[in-house]
Amino acid sequence: MAGIMVIGGGIAGTATALALHKAGFGVTVYEAHPDSGEDIGAFLTLASNGMRALAQLDAAEPVAGLGFPITRMSMIDEAGAPLSAMPLGEHDHPLTRYRCLRRAELGAVLQREVRRRGIPIRHSARLVAVSESETAATAVFADGSSATGDLLVGADGLRSAVRSQLDPTAPGPEYAGQRVFYGYTTGATPVPGDPDLITMVRGSGAAFGYLVSPAKETFWFARVPGPAATAEEIALMTPGQWRERLLPLLRPDRTPAADIVAATDDRLLVTNALHLAPGARWHGRRTVLVGDAAHAASPATGQGASMALEDAVVLAKALRDAETPAAALDCYELHRRPRVERNITASARLTSSRTDSPGPQARDSERPASRVDEELLRLLDWDTPLPGSGRGA
Ligand SMILES: Cc1cc2nc3c(=O)[nH]c(=O)nc-3n(C[C@H](O)[C@H](O)[C@H](O)COP(=O)(O)OP(=O)(O)OC[C@H]3O[C@@H](n4cnc5c(N)ncnc54)[C@H](O)[C@@H]3O)c2cc1C
Numbered sequence: 001m002a003g004i005m006v007i008g009g010g011i012a013g014t015a016t017a018l019a020l021h022k023a024g025f026g027v028t029v030y031e032a033h034p035d036s037g038e039d040i041g042a043f044l045t046l047a048s049n050g051m052r053a054l055a056q057l058d059a060a061e062p063v064a065g066l067g068f069p070i071t072r073m074s075m076i077d078e079a080g081a082p083l084s085a086m087p088l089g090e091h092d093h094p095l096t097r098y099r100c101l102r103r104a105e106l107g108a109v110l111q112r113e114v115r116r117r118g119i120p121i122r123h124s125a126r127l128v129a130v131s132e133s134e135t136a137a138t139a140v141f142a143d144g145s146s147a148t149g150d151l152l153v154g155a156d157g158l159r160s161a162v163r164s165q166l167d168p169t170a171p172g173p174e175y176a177g178q179r180v181f182y183g184y185t186t187g188a189t190p191v192p193g194d195p196d197l198i199t200m201v202r203g204s205g206a207a208f209g210y211l212v213s214p215a216k217e218t219f220w221f222a223r224v225p226g227p228a229a230t231a232e233e234i235a236l237m238t239p240g241q242w243r244e245r246l247l248p249l250l251r252p253d254r255t256p257a258a259d260i261v262a263a264t265d266d267r268l269l270v271t272n273a274l275h276l277a278p279g280a281r282w283h284g285r286r287t288v289l290v291g292d293a294a295h296a297a298s299p300a301t302g303q304g305a306s307m308a309l310e311d312a313v314v315l316a317k318a319l320r321d322a323e324t325p326a327a328a329l330d331c332y333e334l335h336r337r338p339r340v341e342r343n344i345t346a347s348a349r350l351t352s353s354r355t356d357s358p359g360p361q362a363r364d365s366e367r368p369a370s371r372v373d374e375e376l377l378r379l380l381d382w383d384t385p386l387p388g389s390g391r392g393a
Pocket residue numbers: 007008009010011012013030031032033042043044045046047103125126127128155156157158159160161180271290291292293299301302303304305306307308
């Protein structure tokens with residue numbers, strides 16, 4: 001297979017391009033945005049399984065230069081009393097530690113890595129239509145141009161145009177029942193915080209989490225159950241107005257949450273938690289979905305980016321190892337669908353459980369070595385043939 005088109009230059013698209021390139025395929029990335037879109041944006045926690053996937057693509061090092069590592073998590077209740085404390089993920093090795101970083105920074109560094117390896121990225125290329133045959137796929141872009149390749153990978157996120165073309169009956173994203181607030185507080189940090197610790201607060205009115213960076217900046221989020229923020233509210237409300245809405249939910253508790261939010265200036269943003277219902281079609285004859293386009297989960301488990309990175313490795317291994325593209329796409333879906341759909345369900349459960357633990361998704365990598373973990377390690381290990389792909393495993 002010579003030419004693969006990756007639609008979307010976000011986390012899933014760039015990682016898939018790196019993986020396909022490493023497997024020896026010719027790849028071009030088509031990204032709707034005119035530039036790499038770096039902004040302040042929301043932050044995310046990249047879990048050990050995501051870092052491990054990046055390591056398979058020889059891309060963990062540049063990412064480990066971003067943000068800061070997290071090696072421990074503690075949880076407190078609404079009275080500020082400790083509930084639990086635990087090490088997080090594969091914390092022994094600098095390249096597999098959980099990291100806290102800004103989502104846009106991660107996207108930008110991965111795009112840089114794609115360019116550094118000579119993989120073309122075409123910006124301002126918004127896909128509007130896809131067609132496919134037994135042997136090729138064609139992408140049509142908003143400017144009227146088109147491109148044809150052996151395979152088209154839809155890495156175009158939650159509102160994927162590729163998904164709607166592949167499965168016009170697939171339901172779009174649904175509101176998962178919580179608004180998510182993000183903020184950054186600098187200057188006088190209102191709480192002492194260890195740089196490698198994430199503190200989760202099981203509050204009475206919101207699930208809250210915070211980390212203090214080595215530069216003494218507090219990164220925080222709050223997940224608030226209730227009706228979705230309207231498009232008008234998101235467009236018109238100022239950070240200060242959102243802050244005043246959030247504070248009354250935090251003030252009754254005896255935790256640092258209200259002080260942290262009160263000390264936040266205009267670096268505060270709000271979004272609705274959205275997810276996709278499991279079950280939609282993932283691939284056609286020469287079209288396949290990865291990342292949020294296939295399986296967006298609400299953010300409670302903190303695994304969306306890591307799952308996208310895992311997809312990239314497994315899809316490239318499947319295409320490398322299977323005898324035909326059809327067998328490769330079946331094999332990819334077979335290995336990925338159960339795991340990512342478990343994540344959607346787990347995240348939805350956390351989201352609907354009022355103010356239950358928001359936990360960055362420690363579950364997979366924090367578990368003691370188990371059969372599942374070993375299975376995942378084998379799936380991700382670049383040199384191990386993908387089981388079921390036809391290449392001797
Ligand atoms: C509030 C929030 C908090 C989160 N927190 C975490 C967390 O802590 N940890 C974690 O792991 N994950 C988290 N996630 C999830 C994570 O951000 C996503 O799972 C991840 O970004 C998915 O990457 P993606 O590349 O699939 O999609 P995206 O990052 O959305 O990238 C899609 C790309 O496709 C491009 N595109 C879109 N349409 C087209 C088109 N028609 N043609 C061409 N290009 C197109 C877009 O411009 C974009 O660059 C969070 C998500 C949200 C919303």
